[in-house]
Each structure stands twice: as C-alpha cells, then as structure tokens.
Amino acid sequence: MTENTAEHARAAEAARTDAAPLVVAVDGPSGSGKSSVSREVARRLGAAYLDTGAMYRAVAWHCLDSGVDLADPEAILEAARTMPLTQSTHPDEDVVLVGEADVTEAIRGAEVTDVVSTVAVVIPVREELRRRQRAAIADAGRMVAEGRDITTVVAPDAHARVLLTASEAVRTARRSGQLAAAGEPGVDAGTLNRQVVGRDARDAAVSTFDRPAEGVVLVDSTELDFEQTVAAVMAAVEEQAGEAARGARPAEKGQGR
Numbered sequence: 001m002t003e004n005t006a007e008h009a010r011a012a013e014a015a016r017t018d019a020a021p022l023v024v025a026v027d028g029p030s031g032s033g034k035s036s037v038s039r040e041v042a043r044r045l046g047a048a049y050l051d052t053g054a055m056y057r058a059v060a061w062h063c064l065d066s067g068v069d070l071a072d073p074e075a076i077l078e079a080a081r082t083m084p085l086t087q088s089t090h091p092d093e094d095v096v097l098v099g100e101a102d103v104t105e106a107i108r109g110a111e112v113t114d115v116v117s118t119v120a121v122v123i124p125v126r127e128e129l130r131r132r133q134r135a136a137i138a139d140a141g142r143m144v145a146e147g148r149d150i151t152t153v154v155a156p157d158a159h160a161r162v163l164l165t166a167s168e169a170v171r172t173a174r175r176s177g178q179l180a181a182a183g184e185p186g187v188d189a190g191t192l193n194r195q196v197v198g199r200d201a202r203d204a205a206v207s208t209f210d211r212p213a214e215g216v217v218l219v220d221s222t223e224l225d226f227e228q229t230v231a232a233v234m235a236a237v238e239e240q241a242g243e244a245a246r247g248a249r250p251a252e253k254g255q256g257r
C-alpha cells in the first residue's frame with residue numbers, strides 16, 4: 001500500500017473525534033517558518049499536520065537511493081508512483097519512512113535539498129503527490145497542511161488559507177540558525193543562498209507563493225518572533241474559520257462544510 005498508512009490513520013482518527021472538520025492551508029517560501037509554525041498551530045487546533053515538502057523530499061531521496069536518472073522525468077514519475085511512503089501526521093511526531101527505511105533525517109540533508117526542485121517541477125509527479133495529499137486531508141477531519149501550492153491548488157476550498165512570508169535576509173538567517181542547531185554550522189553563504197533563494201526561484205516555475213491568491217491572508221513574519229507568528233496565524237485562522245477553529249461543530253446540522 002503506498003498511501004500514508006497506519007500512523008496517518010491513527011493521527012486522523014485522533015483528530016476526528018467530535019470536533020468540527022477544519023482544513024488550514026499554509027504556503028510560503030523556504031525559511032518562512034511554514035513547518036515549525038504550522039506544526040504548532042496544528043497542536044493548538046487539535047489537528048493533524050501534513051508536511052507536503054517532506055513528500056517531495058521523500059521522492060528525491062527515493063530517486064537518489066534507487067539510482068533513478070534525474071534527467072528522466074518518466075523515471076522520476078515512476079519512482080513517485082511506486083514510492084511506499086509512510087508519514088506521521090501527528091504534530092508531535094516527525095517520522096518519514098520509504099519502505100522500511102527511516103528517511104526522516106536524510107530528506108533534510110544537503111544532498112536531497114540540492115535536487116528536490118528537480119523532482120518537484122515534474123508536473124505528473126505533482127499530480128501524484130497532490131492526490132495523496134488530498135486523500136490525507138480528507139481522511140484527517142482536522143488538519144493543517146503546508147507547502148507551496150496548498151492554498152491555491154491542493155486545498156483552495158480550505159476553511160482558512162494563509163501565506164507566510166519573511167524577507168529574503170531573514171529567511172536565509174533562519175535557515176543558517178537551523179543548520180547550526182542541527183550540527184551543521186559554517187555552511188558558506190553561497191550554499192545557503194542556493195538552498196533558500198535559488199531553490200525558491202526553481203520552485204516558483206510551478207507554484208505561486210510570493211504573493212497571496214485571492215482570499216488568502218498574508219502573514220509577514222519578518223519583524224515577528226516565533227510566538228508572535230504563531231499568534232498571527234491563529235488569529236487569521238480564527239477570523240476565516242470561525243467556530244470551527246475552536247473545535248465547535250455548527251449549531252445546526254448542514255451549516256458546516
């Protein structure tokens with residue numbers, strides 16, 4: 001089975017409970033805080049969390065691992081279609097498996113980061129991953145999903161949609177701090193720039209995440225610390241989703257989505 005399996009089903013079941021359905025879509029460029037902020041927002045909303053970037057990264061890892069020619073889109077697509085992915089959607093767990101291999105750390109490494117855009121610009125690969133993403137969202141009941149095309153393509157009808165941005169300088173500095181915290185200090189400025197700005201430029205060929213689509217709320221975290229950013233996203237979600245954000249079902253049957 002290639003769908004997000006047992007972990008996903010467990011998190012989805014936990015999120016389902018009696019609370020109102022809620023889909024929150026978050027997009028943004030590299031280093032804007034999508035993953036860390038969305039994970040915390042999911043905790044506060046009692047929702048599951050879907051890191052769609054991890055799915056593209058897993059395809060890239062799978063291609064490197066199995067010697068797929070990255071110049072061959074057909075071969076990349078075949079790898080994406082057959083990839084046995086298991087991904088935790090619990091906001092307190094970060095576990096990504098491809099088959100039996102735990103790739104949670106490897107997919108964040110420089111080798112994968114350098115080639116992930118090559119995989120992500122193959123349109124049929126995006127269609128395959130979007131299919132899996134929509135299935136995960138439909139299963140979860142309450143979910144925060146983040147990436148580059150969630151507000152626009154994967155879940156344009158989400159209850160709340162947010163574009164998270166920050167200046168290029170701040171995003172690059174955040175990525176640098178993150179690498180240092182992960183035990184990889186001293187990554188040179190050229191490499192950092194390639195991993196943040198260069199990757200965004202390549203990803204922008206297939207997704208629009210530099211400006212909000214109609215109805216999407218912009219949260220610029222350039223001047224905000226982490227807690228302030230989470231608060232701003234929570235406020236945007238409450239404003240758009242109303243009672244559902246607080247977990248309440250609509251008073252009368254049939255009024256909710």
Ligand SMILES: Nc1ncnc2c1ncn2[C@@H]1O[C@H](COP(=O)(O)OP(=O)(O)O)[C@@H](O)[C@H]1O
Nearest residue numbers: 030031032033034035036174178224225226229
């Ligand atoms: N508003 C913020 N202020 C300061 N640091 C932040 C903020 N948002 C995120 N971070 C930190 O910046 C780094 C990159 O965040 P991350 O969530 O991985 O971004 P993305 O998923 O958009 O690439 C992480 O170390 C995270 O803790």
Ligand SMILES: Nc1ccn([C@H]2C[C@H](O)[C@@H](COP(=O)(O)OP(=O)(O)O)O2)c(=O)n1
Nearest residue numbers: 030031052053054056116120147148149203
């Ligand atoms: N919905 C998505 C999510 C990610 N991607 C692509 C673009 C990114 O370069 C890679 C990795 O995404 P990820 O969110 O992990 O990237 P960063 O956290 O910004 O480093 O996947 C995408 O094309 N569409």
